[in-house]
Amino acid sequence: MPIYEFQCNQCGMTFDQLCRINWQGSVKCPSCGKEDLTKIISQVSGLGRGAGDHCSSCSGKSCNGCN
Numbered sequence: 001m002p003i004y005e006f007q008c009n010q011c012g013m014t015f016d017q018l019c020r021i022n023w024q025g026s027v028k029c030p031s032c033g034k035e036d037l038t039k040i041i042s043q044v045s046g047l048g049r050g051a052g053d054h055c056s057s058c059s060g061k062s063c064n065g066c067n
């Protein structure tokens with residue numbers, strides 16, 4: 001499942017939210033309860049490298065050894 005990290009624009013708190021693929025619900029800040037949030041990053045748990053990452057040394061798309 002993708003994990004989204006949000007930052008609250010009201011109080012500045014950051015938190016992770018595990019979301020379903022087609023999730024469209026609202027997210028509220030756990031600190032102040034506002035929905036004024038900025039999505040910072042998304043990542044898929046279990047994968048260390050994001051799609052599109054290339055090794056700068058060998059140009060291997062899934063190299064884990066040389067950089």
Ligand SMILES: [Zn+2]
Nearest residue numbers: 008011029032
């Ligand atoms: Zn907040």
